Every structure is written in structure tokens, then in C-alpha cells.
Amino acid sequence: MVVKLMAILLLETALFLITGHVVLANNSNWNHEPLEDTTNAVLKSIQSEDGDIIDCVDIYKQPALNHPALRNHKIQMLPSYVPTMEKTPRKINRAKRKKNKLYSKSESQVSVTKQIWHKNGSCPEGTVPIRRNMQTMNKALPILSRRYNSSFNRSKHEFSQNNTLNMLRANHAMSILLTEGYAYTGAQGDIAVYNPTVEGSDEYTLSDVSLENGGQGFFEAIRSGWMVNPMVYGDKNTRFFTYWTADGAKSTGCFDSLCPGFVQVSKDIALGATIDHISSPSNRPSQVMSISIYKDQNTNNWWVDLGGKKIGYWPSELFEGLSHHAASVQWGGDVYSTRLTTPHTATAMGSGEYASPIDWLVGSIRGMRILQYSSGWKYPEWTNTYADQYDCYSFYLQIVADDPVFYYGGPGSGGPVSRCH
Template sequence: MGKRNDEVVMVLAMVGLVVGVAIVNVNATNVEMNLSLLQIENKLKLLNKPSIKTIYSEDGDIMECVDVYKQPAFDHPLLKNHTIQMKPDLSIDLKMSSTQNESFGSRLYPFQTWQKSGSCPKGTIPIRRVGREDLLRANSLHHFGKKFPYGDSKLGQEFNRSTAILITTGVNYIGASGNINVWNPKVDLPNDFTASKVWLKNGPSEKFESVEAGWMVNPKLYGDAKTRLSLYWTVDSYKTTGCFDLTCSGFVQTNPSVAIGAVIEPLSSTNGQQYTISIGIFQDPHSGNWWLKFQGNPVGYWPSTLFGYLDHSATLVEWGGEVFSSNIKIVPHTGTGMGSGDYASGLYEYASFVKEPRIVDYSLQLKYPDRVGTWADEPSCYSVDNYQQSYTTEPVFYFGGPGLSRDCH
């Protein structure tokens, strides 16, 4: 009888131990879950500043009109005592605007969908609200709104990125612009994105600095496959610094009428109407800030204090497209398209293009670059053609492609 009681006690003790371990594990899981939820809520508070007005767009976006002095930019340690430059230097602004207006007197411009639902009052800027579901789609809270490093920059190997670009290099550029037609290419894999934009860069390949803007389709970031106005910056080749749009501190917005990250419409169509956006990035000669212009209007700027190499000028300008995917330069290739999704050889009404690519040097004049070249990482997947119809006309840069296809494996 005593032996049986001992066995019962032992069994009960073992059960208690198992139950105790289970309770500890459950508690540990609960602590971890609560910690994650707390981190998500803290991140949302950091990103979504208190607003003066809320606008519900028909495309599902929610725009918050935030006091211009309380925007996310000023969370950056280098901008704690920053004085906002409300508009760029007048002389360079007038030169750039007049040239663009003359060139585009008869062009059809897209607009942003949210603008049909309201406007932000003076002294505020529209910021797309970030939701909990946006953060949960990210690989981690740290990587939300960021590109992944493109490979081994020291060896010049970019494993996850494919570009098709027009490029100029060799002198000091303090600005660049271009007019890009707007499409909605297919995005194949969950982490893929595709973009068409203008880049200005400076610095060594392993730690280059870049400011860039254009349109993008990025379901991972935005939760849909719509075409949106997008910008990015980095000071270390995308390793740790910078982000898309306003998802981190850095870019200072001043324009109450443009929402970065908002949907653009209408879109260009094959063998049909072409809609273009005008993107300009230039450095204010007095403050050194890099100003972004959209459709000829200043939107805001990247403060010069963020940069080292780019604090005085850029040495490299690129126009064109990029696709990011883990299935780049391997078999099978991603089916994410670039530009219109058609090859450059399709030309007007079929391929994506950049018209009037311009640079600004110390003459403070917009002009076609003295020397340009083209580059495609994967010509069978995404091609390029700086097509000149005649000796008396300026070239138009065509680019793009479908990704995975008969020619791209």
C-alpha cells in the first residue's frame, strides 16, 4: 500500500512538473505576444502623429492632416533643432518651373485619388495613415518601410535588384528631373516591388548616398497593387538608413496638397492615352537641402545635415526602372514587370519612357546631359533603348519588360 502511494505521489509530481512547464511556456508566450503588441502600438504612435483633420479616400487610404511642425521628420536626432525651409530659393525655383511648364503645356497629368475627397488646411501636410496590418506584413518592425541591402556592394554584386536605366556621371550635379509615364505593372512574389524613378547619388559603392523619387507598386509596403507616388533616401547603400516615403524620420514635407505614398490615377494604357508625372530633385544653393518637385511644385526636402557626400552635389544621375525580388538573376526568374511590362522595343504607347531627362549643374539651368549611357542588368528580362527618331529630335528613353517570359527564364 505504501509503495502504491509513493507511485501516486511520483506521478502527481511529474504531472505537476509538466503542467508547470506548460504554464511557464504559456506565460512566456503571452509576455512575448504582449511585448510585440506593445512594440507595434509604440511604432504606430511614432508614425501616426496627432492630426488636425482626417480625409477618407475612396481608394481606402486614410490621410491625416498633420501640423507641419509635428511631422515625423523631426524625430531624427540630426533634426531636433531644425528650422523648416518653407520654400526653395526663388531664383532656381523659377528657372526650373518655367522650363517644365513650357515643355508640358499640352500634356495630360495624373492626379492623386485622395484629392477628390478633401484637402488639408494651410500649415498642415497630408500623411497616409499606417495601420497595424501594414506593420504585420513587414518582415520585422525594424525593416518596415526599408529596402533590403542589394548584395555585396564592395564586389559590385546586387543579387536582389534588376535595373534598366539611363545614366550620366562625371561632373557635379545639383539637380535632375524627368517626365515618366505612369503604369501598373504586375508584381509576382509577396516581397517584390517595381518602380520607375529618378536617382541622384554620390559616394563609394559600399556606402553610397541616394535621394530618389517616382512611382512604385509595392504590395508588401502598402497592402495593395496600386501605383503610388514614392520616394526614398539612404546614406549607406540601403544597409540601415533611410526609408520609403515618411515611414521614418528624415524627409521634411511642406506642401499641403501632395501626399507621399498616395495612389496616382489615371494610368497609361497600351496603344492608348499616356499619362506622365514630372519628377524633379534639386539642391537649394543656399541651404544645401535637396528639394523634391512633383508636377512642377515643391513638395519638401531632404535636409543637407542628413548627408556627407551629397551635402554639396551628386556625381551620378539615373532615370528608369528597378525591380526588387529574391528571384532576380536566378532561375526561375520573378514574373514582376518593370515599367509597362513591355520591352523597350515597343516604344511609344507600349513601353515605359522618360522624356526630357534633365540635369542641373552650377549654371542653375536645366539641360540635357552632355554624356549619357544606358544599362540593363538583365536585357532579356528588362531592356533599354534611348531612341532618337531623327537627328533633329531629342532622344526618348524607353525601358522595361515582363520579367519571367519566353526570353527571360
């Protein structure tokens, strides 16, 4: 094992010196295995009832630090500041305003801080939980850019309901809310967590918050949310995930800890681990994933916060444009399949129900906020909605409430109410 790791590291270092960046493909087969027999990096292993093995790894020997750009990286244990909410509320240019009484984060929302493996143990101080990759596959399906070239009409302080963007990407269907045109240093959203149907083993569905920078062919992106992805995880459980790329998924980036890059500091949350207690479309969400991604203005590292827990960060050394700011922010759902035409896949998005203003029944994101080089979260001034295949995966933006809600999702071709063919 030691010889194998040394060979990998020597190869990556050579490639880094030649090309200026390490070639860690989005299709990377980085396979974390216990290192206790040699380096004593794994101090404890926990068998989860869903089949996962969680290794409690010495925080200073975690896989992230094997990235050539992080050889001398000093782990930042906490962000230097935590953004707060701006006091000035967003003004909606409407004659009538309606308070969304059905949404009260303090009363009805439960942040996702529990994962299945927690039932069988916990990691000790000084370690981070790393999900052992037991897959025999050597591919992790790429997440393509949501960037686009066309422009669209926007109205200041308004949430547009237009669907005019040209964002279609091969093998992807998306229903999203997005904002662009400014320098963004953070984004957050409260995402209802479901377990939608994934028909094929080579397909996935996800819901997340995403920030991007750069052109369509060579963009940088950081993303986090929940995902059902049998090719990556070997089952159809709903899992917390992170993702990054520095070159449009051409040769860098990956999910979770499948390649070096994302530095973990939390001993409680494992990237890629199954979420406990999934919401049902027939009831109000029992789980809401509160995701915040923001840049530390002193170190330029991008932090991920899950329900108030500081999970870790993407170091600024991984990026160029994102080491300064993001150019766009997106919230919503994404389905990957090679069957997005007739016959269409039955892989669902969100809760598997079409978007609707009926609270609690469909996929939804609330509490959407951004940062723009300030200390406070605020509503975005410019937004737009978009769906690749509205008959299969729709959206509805509730803009008559004092806190707009983005509803999205659909059954694909599955189920009796499907309009998708």
C-alpha cells in the same frame, strides 16, 4: 502612445550621441499613428477609397522633425530659387536630326498631381498629408545602390548605346540611363506612369529619378518616382514615393514618411499615396509624372518637385557628400525579387512591355535634364545605358530626336511574348 514615442526618441538620441548618426534602418517599422488625443498634431483625417487614411498633420509637428539631426531645424517653406531651362539646345553629333513631334509636354502630357485620396477631401493650410502606416509588417525592402566600379566608353554630346557596365546587384534587375563624372546638383525627368504586374508580395517594381554620392559600400542616395510595392503599402497600387539613405541602406533612410527625414511642405501631395488615373499600354500615357530633384544652393537642402508642386525636401543635415553635390544621376526602372533566375519572377517593369521606339506603348522617360551648379536645366553631356537582364527587361534609347527618349521595361517571365526564362 506618449510613453512609447518618448522611449523611441530617447533611444534614438542615445544612439546618435554614441555613433554620430541616428540608427533608422531601411527596414524601419516607424509607424505613424494619429496624435490628436495627446499633441493635437492631427487636425483632420481623410478616409481614401483605396483604403488609405491620410492624416493632416500640423506642419511643425510632422514626423520628419523627430530626427535627432533636425531637432532645431527651421522649415524652409519654399526653395530660394527655381532652376530654369538653359537656352542653348543640346547638340547631337549626327548627320540627320529628327524632331520628336509625338512628344509635346504642353499638349499631350498630364503631370501627376492627383491622388485617390483627393476625391474625399483636402488638408487645410498649415498641415501636411501623412499617409497612416497601417501595415503590420516590420520590414521595408531595401533599395540597393546602382553604383559600380567599372569604367565605360563615353563620347561627348552623345548618348551611348553600350551595355558594358558591371552593375549587377543581388535580387535587383535594372534598365537605366545614367550619367556620372561631374558634380550634379539636380536631375529631372517626365516618367510615364503605369501599373505593372508584381507577382510576389515580397517583390516590387519602380520607375524613378535618382541621385547618388559616395562609394559602393557606403553611398548616399535620394530618389523619387512611382512604385508598386505590396510589402510596404499592403496592395499593388501605383504610388508616388520618395526614398533616401545616408549610408548605403545599412542603418539610415526609408521610403516616404516611414522614418523621420524628409520634410514636407505641400498640403496637397501625400508621400506613398495612390496615383489617380494610370496609363494603359494600349494608349498614350494619360499620366506622366514630372519629377525634379534639385539642391537649393543657399541652404543645401534637396527639393522634390512633382508637376510644378514643391513637395518638400531632404535637409542637408542628413548627408555628408550630398550636402555638396551628387556624383551620378540615373533614370529608369528597377525590379526587386529573390527570383531573378530560373524560375524567373513574372514581376514586370515599366508598362510590362519590352522597350521599343513606338511611342506611348511602353515605359518611357522624356525631358531628361541635369543641373551642374548653374541656374539652368540642361541635357547631360555624358550618358550610358545598362540592363542587368536584357531578355527580361530591355531598353531602347532614341537618340535621333531633338529630345532623346529613354524606353525601358519588360514582362519578366510573364506573358506570351516573354523572352525571359
